[in-house]
Amino acid sequence: MSFILNIETATKNCSVAIAKDGETIICKEIAEEGYSHAEKLHVFIEEIIAESGISVHDLVAVAVSQGPGSYTGLRIGVSAAKGLCFALNIPLIAVDTLQTLASQAKISEGKIIAMLDARRMEVYSAIFSAELKTERAILAEVIDENSFKDFTEKLYFVGDCTEKCKTVLTKENFVFLEDIKYPSAAAMSKISYDKYQKSDTVDVAYFEPYYLKDFMVAAPKKQ
Known part of the structure; x- marks a missing residue:
């Protein structure tokens, strides 16, 4: 059995799923205007690991949405995914955000x-x-x-x-198709499992999200 943790944070939807052999067994997600990824992501990961009845050591890989999307959202998701892969010594899988969206x-x-x-x-x-x-x-x-x-x-x-x-x-x-608004980690399961079977992984140390456009920082307003 191959358990993969899927993380999708490229949009307002903070979404995490556990999949077994390409099938989603549990997913937690929330889409909020204020981008609550920093507060919710690690909580969701802990909760779905516990609710799925497995240990983090049962994970064979972590898959993360690679973009395009929100700069901050992508950074949060990729940082969490990298941390888990480093700690557990398991591969990192990058999944195209728009393919995940289209697959729904x-x-x-x-x-x-x-x-x-x-x-x-x-x-x-x-x-x-x-x-x-x-x-x-x-x-x-x-x-x-x-x-x-x-x-x-x-x-x-x-x-x-x-x-x-x-x-x-x-x-x-x-x-x-107005009901399909955001990519979801649940829709990543088959894609990430297919990549895992082909050993289609990325370098944990050097992988960077696909921002598509340069991140622009606004200059502070003069007082």
């Missing part, structure tokens, strides 16, 4: 457009097939009425920017 859309045809809010009309986006194969790599792009206009098949949009994108993306083949 269960469709049989068309394509999935996974998008996360990057402020104003900009989004982080990637395109996946119904089988979850990457059809277009991740971009930071500004959404307008011409976005995705060349697609004739059904496009299923998932992510936390539905409200702002619906105002300009109005073609009949555009479908917004």
